[in-house]
Amino acid sequence: MERRKFLKGAAIAGTGAALAAPALxxxxxxxxxxxxxxxxxxxxxxxxxxxxERxxxxxxxxLRTEYFAAGERVGAFDTFDEVASGNSQAYIAxxxxxxxxxxxFTYFTAVPFGMTVPEHNAWIKYAGGQELWDKVAGEFGLKNLMCGGTGAQAGGWFNKEINTPEDLNGLKMRIPGLAGAVMSKLGVSTVSLPGGQIYENLVSGSIDATEWVGPYNDYFMKFYEAAKFYYTAxxxxxxAALAFGMNKSWWDGLSEYEQAVITAACNEETAAQAEEASxxxxxxxxxxxxxxxxxxxxxxxxxxxxxxGAAEEVFEETREHSPLAAEVNDHYQEKLREIGGWRAVAEIEYSNHRNRILGIV
Known part of the structure; x- marks a missing residue:
């Protein structure tokens, strides 16, 4: 109970500037x-x-929003079916x-060795990513938009040092998506837990390691009570990009104005979340x-x-799933090299020299 009060207090302190909703x-x-x-x-x-609220x-x-956190209307991992069925209009996940x-679906959040936030946003908005997302989500009756970005996430919390690939063998780790498949190839037993269940599993020893987000988000999770080794990169x-997934029939029934409002709010929060973390x-x-x-x-x-090496195997296995999976993977990898190639010789080269000259570690 004390931990819950602490989390709630910290959250309220961090969002005190949020604007109240206008009269409906x-x-x-x-x-x-x-x-x-x-x-x-x-x-x-x-x-x-x-x-x-926005x-x-x-x-x-x-558009009058009713917001239900995980477990208040459906469980965290039941939100997809809840929205696809039309019982609710949207999920955030x-x-x-x-x-x-x-x-x-994994390519529209994050994949191993994938795009950073600016690269991902460029792909989705201006390089064909949204059109592919519409294809994938459309197969399940959904229309999805970006609504957040965490920035580059930390490598994770471990209860022992990882010096060689062999040190991963036998570990139990919370890590979802294709990254979980990569870890599995290296001998890790992986699980995909919702955020609210990670702390208890780490403290109890049910898992030996976990990734979450980064220092700002991880601090309030108190993972340091069970694991002292924090891998930064x-x-x-x-x-990682977050999704505002809507029931497509509901979305299609909105006016252009209503669709524009939702798109604008999602774009605003996509920027705000990454900036807040940074x-x-x-x-x-x-x-x-x-x-x-x-x-x-x-x-x-x-x-x-x-x-x-494990990621290369996972990408090839993903391509073999279906023509659509292969189309998404191939397009993503192509645009990663185009967009990332320019950043490598511009922003990243600049940042490396800046940090060297200014002594930023």
Whole structure:
């Protein structure tokens, strides 16, 4: 109970500037949103709640949102079926949770060695990604938009050091999506747990390791009480994007104005969530290290190479699932090299030299 109060208090403190919804217009439509995050969950949960409020505000009450956190209307991993069936109108989630429905969903959240937030946003908005997402989601009666981005995620929390690929063998780890398949090839027993269940499983020893997001989000999860080794760079989610998945029949029945409002609110929150994480990750990493004795680590080149070899196998297996999975993978990989190629010789080269000259580690 104390931990729950702490989480709620921290979330409220971080979202005190949120604007109240305006007076609701008479006769407006109700938009019921179900989420995979617990209520007042720092970072992800508060972002989802902020988006729900913003849709009502921007529409001046023409779209009245009812927001249900994980477990309040349906379970976290039941949100997909809830919306596809039409029982609710929208979900907020990470679409790689639905890899069991179709593995191509993972590309619209994050894949190993994949796109960073700016690269992913460019692909979705201007390089054909949204059209492919519409194909995949459309097979399940959904229309999906981006509604968040976490930035590059940390490699994860481990109860022992990982110096070689062999150190991964036999570990039990919470890691979803194609990254979980990569880890499985290296001998890891993987599980996909909703965020609200990770802490208890880590503390109890049911899992030995977990990835979550980054220092800002991870700090409030108190993973440091069970695992002291925090790997900072990871291969698994270089820029995880979140999804606002809507029942397509409901979406198609909206006016152009209502669709524009939802799109604008989602675009706004996509930027806001990544910016919020970027602004806070450095400060919260210092808190983890200085206040809680967390030891940061980096994966060795040997471990990175093992990740890379396993990822190649996973991508090929994903392509074999179906023509649509192959189409999404091939397009994604092509655009990753185009978009990432320019960033490599521009922003990344600049950042490397800047950090070297200024002594930024």
């Amino acid at each position: 217009a008479q006769g407006g439509k109700t938009l019921t949103i179900v989420s995979t995050w617990p209520r007042d969950f720092p970072g992800l949960g508060t972002s989802a709640q902020r988006l729900a 849709i009502t505000q921007l529409s001046q009450g023409a 990470a679409d790689y949770y639905w890899a069991g429905k179709h593995p191509a 990871g291969m698994h989610e270089p820029g 602004a806070n990750n450095g400060a919260y990493l210092a808190r983890l290290v200085n206040d809680h004795g967390v030891q940061t680590r980096s994966f060795s080149d040997e471990v990175w190479d093992a990740f890379g």
